[in-house]
Amino acid sequence: MKTELEYRAGSALYTHRLGVLLGQAVDQGDVVVLCGPLGSGKTVFVKGLAQGLGADTSQVHSPSFSLLHVYSGRVPLYHFDLYRLDSSDELLDLGFDEYLFEGDGVAAVEWGDKFAEMMPEQALWVRFFGVDDASDERRIRLSGAGCDVRRVLERLRCALAENEGGWV
Ligand SMILES: Nc1ncnc2c1ncn2[C@@H]1O[C@H](COP(=O)(O)OP(=O)(O)OP(=O)(O)O)[C@@H](O)[C@H]1O
Numbered sequence: 357m358k359t360e361l362e363y364r365a366g367s368a369l370y371t372h373r374l375g376v377l378l379g380q381a382v383d384q385g386d387v388v389v390l391c392g393p394l395g396s397g398k399t400v401f402v403k404g405l406a407q408g409l410g411a412d413t414s415q416v417h418s419p420s421f422s423l424l425h426v427y428s429g430r431v432p433l434y435h436f437d438l439y440r441l442d443s444s445d446e447l448l449d450l451g452f453d454e455y456l457f458e459g460d461g462v463a464a465v466e467w468g469d470k471f472a473e474m475m476p477e478q479a480l481w482v483r484f485f486g487v488d489d490a491s492d493e494r495r496i497r498l499s500g501a502g503c504d505v506r507r508v509l510e511r512l513r514c515a516l517a518e519n520e521g522g523w524v
């Protein structure tokens with residue numbers, strides 16, 4: 357069964373805060389796939405995610421040229437950016453499968469939709485909309501199938517209700 361949560365982030369600060377709450381809700385082995393146009397807020401969200409995991413966020417930026425950055429928090433965060441990647445072979449060479457499927461940490465994959473068939477079935481998808489508008493508002497839709505996603509989104513709903521009540 358698919359579970360879904362939609363959040364309206366009025367500014368980058370709210371996107372970041374949603375990331376922080378997600379970082380507090382995820383567990384070892386969880387995979388977060390981020391998609392949306394250039395500049396839609398994926399990296400802002402991952403910075404929040406890293407903070408929520410207790411990592412040093414000063415190092416977090418799009419790892420466009422290295423494909424992967426690792427940050428240490430309560431569990432490691434593997435931050436991938438597949439924007440410049442041309443073939444899935446490169447991804448396999450990097451050990452993508454080991455990080456995701458046998459991972460001791462949490463993975464966040466920007467532009468994961470480029471290689472959707474390589475993303476695990478139980479991944480949590482985070483989609484960004486609204487970047488075309490003149491305003492800073494983004495709609496962020498989190499969805500996925502499987503009990504891990506349900507568990508994570510349930511925690512996130514509770515945290516949002518406690519923190520701001522700002523989700524729709
Ligand atoms: N509601 C919002 N949420 C997130 N970022 C926002 C929002 N409103 C404005 N911004 C701005 O949009 C930019 C988002 O940049 P970011 O690097 O996170 O995008 P990205 O999706 O990772 O892009 P790329 O595909 O190039 O990696 C930042 O400059 C941020 O300040």
Ligand SMILES: [Mg+2]
Nearest residue numbers: 398399418466
């Ligand atoms: Mg980015």
